[in-house]
Amino acid sequence: MTKVVIADSGTKEQIANWHDFGIRYELDVVMPSTPDEEELFRLLPDAEVLVTQKVTIDERMMNAAPKLRLIQKMGSRADNIDLEAAKRRRINVSVVSLPGSVAVAEHAMMLILACAKKLILAHELTVKGAYRDLGIEPKLTSQKSHGFQWMKIPDLQELNRSTLGIFGFGDIGNEIAKRAHAFEMEILYFKRHPLPEKMEEELGVKYVSKEELFKRSDFLVMISPLTPETEKAAGAKEFALMKPTAYFINCCRGGVVDEEALVETLKNHRIAGAGLDVFVYEPIPYDHPLLSLDNVTLTPHIAGGKGNAAERQIYTVLENIQKYLKNEPLKNLIC
Numbered sequence: 001m002t003k004v005v006i007a008d009s010g011t012k013e014q015i016a017n018w019h020d021f022g023i024r025y026e027l028d029v030v031m032p033s034t035p036d037e038e039e040l041f042r043l044l045p046d047a048e049v050l051v052t053q054k055v056t057i058d059e060r061m062m063n064a065a066p067k068l069r070l071i072q073k074m075g076s077r078a079d080n081i082d083l084e085a086a087k088r089r090r091i092n093v094s095v096v097s098l099p100g101s102v103a104v105a106e107h108a109m110m111l112i113l114a115c116a117k118k119l120i121l122a123h124e125l126t127v128k129g130a131y132r133d134l135g136i137e138p139k140l141t142s143q144k145s146h147g148f149q150w151m152k153i154p155d156l157q158e159l160n161r162s163t164l165g166i167f168g169f170g171d172i173g174n175e176i177a178k179r180a181h182a183f184e185m186e187i188l189y190f191k192r193h194p195l196p197e198k199m200e201e202e203l204g205v206k207y208v209s210k211e212e213l214f215k216r217s218d219f220l221v222m223i224s225p226l227t228p229e230t231e232k233a234a235g236a237k238e239f240a241l242m243k244p245t246a247y248f249i250n251c252c253r254g255g256v257v258d259e260e261a262l263v264e265t266l267k268n269h270r271i272a273g274a275g276l277d278v279f280v281y282e283p284i285p286y287d288h289p290l291l292s293l294d295n296v297t298l299t300p301h302i303a304g305g306k307g308n309a310a311e312r313q314i315y316t317v318l319e320n321i322q323k324y325l326k327n328e329p330l331k332n333l334i335c
Contacts, residue, residue: 002325004318005047005065006031007040007055008074018314025318044068049321052080059085070324074098074317075171076178078334079199087335095332096320098171099312103305104223105175108251111275112164112219114297115247116157121294125151155272157218157245159183165217167233168224168252169195169205176221177205188213191224214241219249226253236261242271251303254280263289266296277303 006018009032022029027049032039044050044065050057053074059082062068071081073095086093114120125131131138131150141147164180166173169189177187187205194200194207210233214220220242224230234248235258242248248271250257259280265271273295279288282301290296306312320331 001026001028002048002321003027003046003067004029004049004051004321005040005043007050007052007057007061009033009035009040014310017311021311021314021318025322027318027321029318049324051317051321054080056080058082059089062086062089062091070094070321072096072317072321074313076101076174076332077171077195077199077203079195083335092324092330092333093335094320094324094330095334096316097175097332098309099316100304100309101171101175103309104172104251104303105179107277107299107303107305108172108176108221108223108249109179111249111251111277111297111299112159112221112247115219115249115273115275116159118153118156120297122151122153125153155245157272159185159219161186162218163188163216165189165208165213165220166205167191167210167213167220167222167256168230170223172223172251173221174203176223177203185219188216192229210238211241214238215243217246218243219247222248222250222256223252224256226255230256232256232258234258234262236264239265239270244269244271246271248274249276250274251277254278254282259290263293266290266293269295273297277301 004022004027015031015033018029018031030043032043041064046067047065048067049070049072050065050068051072051074057071057080062085068091071086071091071093073081076095076097078093078095081093083093136150160183162185164185164187166176166189169191173189180187181204188208189205190208190210190213200206222234233256239261262274266274275297277299278301323330
């Protein structure tokens with residue numbers, strides 16, 4: 001069987017899952033149990049396919065795998081792979097959009113749209129028949145005669161030509177940017193290490209400082225991991241930088257936000273509103289002050305989709321590898 005090496009280390013359960021899924025695809029899939037580089041290098045001599053998510057694949061690693069034919073990235077960007085070295089070695093490189101990343105990106109866009117179009121308010125007013133408070137009556141509509149905006153909902157926004165800020169630009173941020181381009185949004189991002197300029201040009205994004213991101217964004221999406229560096233990365237100081245017409249979106253972890261500061265900001269209408277899928281405590285306590293605000297759109301941590309993202313990611317990667325071995329067209333072959 002073709003030997004496939006997963007460069008990222010895993011738990012016993014993850015190693016067993018990859019091995020079992022590999023057998024279904026007639027592949028010998030192995031994975032190091034520790035991030036120790038020596039263990040990974042011991043697996044490389046017979047590897048025909050090398051899969052990576054976060055581990056950097058450089059020329060030294062490629063040279064340790066003389067049989068290597070394909071490097072498969074678990075994600076939508078190959079920024080941790082030495083593409084020039086791969087070209088010299090005539091090793092193919094492919095990327096795949098992971099199901100979990102796509103699901104979160106879709107949810108982020110949904111929250112952006114729900115905020116911009118005041119979806120919750122529009123629904124509630126329509127269901128309640130609140131037009132009666134305006135002294136109007138239902139009338140038969142036609143192409144030319146209709147009741148456009150009969151509730152006079154104020155401050156609806158368009159995404160077209162607005163600015164989207166992405167805090168943390170990994171695979172999920174990349175997927176959000178793809179979708180935002182369809183709305184002709186300007187896309188800014190902030191992360192610890194900026195992308196290479198060439199990649200920024202290809203993705204149509206621009207790196208800015210954290211302060212500038214909060215200042216310029218019409219819609220600011222938090223999509224970074226929760227680490228000591230990112231805990232409460234969005235607090236009173238950052239909210240004070242935002243436009244009064246801006247919306248704050250969080251689809252990563254509740255801890256990246258100072259919730260007390262966010263509540264005060266929303267209470268005092270210092271920003272237009274927020275769309276939140278995650279909270280510091282989950283489920284969000286029933287008496288949490290966020291629940292009483294009229295300028296928030298809340299969902300119960302469902303951005304990840306079906307909840308079996310890990311298995312679907314394995315399937316996605318192994319199916320792409322199988323395509324390569326059968327000489328079928330690959331998803332996102334980049335070299």
